[in-house]
Amino acid sequence: MTQTDAPALPALRAEDFDFALPEALIAQEPARPRDSARLLVVSTEGTRDLGVADLPSLLAPGDLMVVNDTRVIPARLHARRGEARVEIMLNRTEAGGTWHALVRGAKKLRPGDVLSIEGAPELAPRVVERQDGGAVLLDFGPDQALLATALEKAGEVPLPPYIARPDGPRPEDRDDYTHLFARQPGAVAAPTASLHFTQALMEALAARGVGQVEVTLHVGAGTFLPIRTEDPRAHKLHSEWGEVTPEAAAVINATRARGGRIVAIGTTALRLLESAVDEKGVVHPFRGLTDIFLLPGHRFHSADVLLTNFHLPKSSLFMLVSAFSGTARMRDAYAHAIAAGYRFYSYGDASLLFREDSAQ
Structure with missing residues (x-):
């Protein structure tokens, strides 16, 4: 499905997705170890302050994580x-x-x-x-x-502009900005939710009975571009190349058929899944460009749960999480995260979001 196929959307203003973020909360380096980052769980039951290492207890046997295996190039x-x-x-x-x-x-x-x-x-x-x-x-x-x-x-590793490196990227940034699932070179920005995973965490998830499947979306430089239009729908996202193989689509559909939840690891995986799914929730093989823009009013068909970092104000990604979990809920969740000192953006902490219209 493309942006032009989306259903009619309610009135939107970019300023409705603005919030004040103290500069001190913009993470300049990742948590060490990576899975020691904090995790804000957001559902219809409210918010809970946990850690990324708690993820296995929050997912159920038979759930399936969909990860983006793109690899950042020194672009x-x-x-x-x-x-x-x-x-x-x-x-x-x-x-x-x-x-x-x-x-x-x-x-x-x-x-x-x-x-x-x-x-x-x-x-x-x-x-x-x-x-x-x-x-x-x-x-x-x-x-x-x-x-x-x-x-x-x-x-050079194309770090986001909000990570301050006045003398250029540090030697450790090349490893820090590479995630555990990185296989396919081609991205110029990391799928940052994946930066939290360690081998120990993956072993714990496997022991829990949580599955994993890979898709590819080569994240482009346009991910950092601000929305400058008053109406977000007038903003055009840069196209990005993605692929859902027939094998990956089959695994996703089989999981859904037997009652397992689809857990998108990052907004990039979610955008690709929504580009490949039909209105009945069937994910089809996909290979090509997508510029899908997921705004409040969009009805999600592919994923039930989303693991993602905290995003910039007035950004397409904050609008995406608002579409997924509800605008009011996400404004409250971000206000809580700021008050509680969560670390924001690419090297920051994570949130686990449940779809507004799905069971928890």
Whole structure:
């Protein structure tokens, strides 16, 4: 299902999803160990303050976790066109070695320009097209192995802008920003709910009888873009590439058929599932781009439970969790989290949300 297929939505204003967050609550590094992070459980029964390590007791035998196995690439590059400097954030790969990228300083570029990449002189991407919003199509050539090697050498881990690294990413950030399920390279932002998982936690979940299946959504740079329109429905999300294999769809549907709950690990997994599900709750194989925007008024068909971090005010992701668990409930939950000193955003704590219209 795409954004245009969504049912009619109630009146929405971006300011209705605003809240004040003390800067001190923006996490600058993850909890150590990862599963020692706090966990706010939000359901129709109210809120409970627990820990991520308590997750096995909150799920039931036969439940199925759907995790996003995308892997973050070192996607930030510094480049020059003559004397002009630009910063490139690779967003998603296109056909034939072309990449969609967000470029700081894009107005300096013209189609046909050839850029030199600092630290990787073997790369010479050509500007194919300049698009709206600082987006540029860059042709790196057909040798993707060469590009991958150059990225490891010259690219930077694209940490979110709210993680302060004035001197650039720290060496430990590459590991800290990589999650346990990362298999498929291609994302420029981590599915941060997955950052909380450890091998010990996975063993405890398996012992509880909780299953796991992988899907792929390569998270793009657009995930950090603020909503600047008064009506959120006028905001356009950048398309992201995702895949639900036939095997994964079969496991999800079999779990639902025997009464197990579908637990989306992160908003990225949930967005992909909602892109692949039909109105009867059947998840179909999916491979391609999605720009689905999940706003209050959306009826969810794919997942019953969502594990996710705490999101930015007026962001598409705070609107998503409000759609999933109810706007009033999520405003109250975030007010509680702020008062209780929960750590926010990518390296922060987590919340376990139950769908507003589902059994707990």
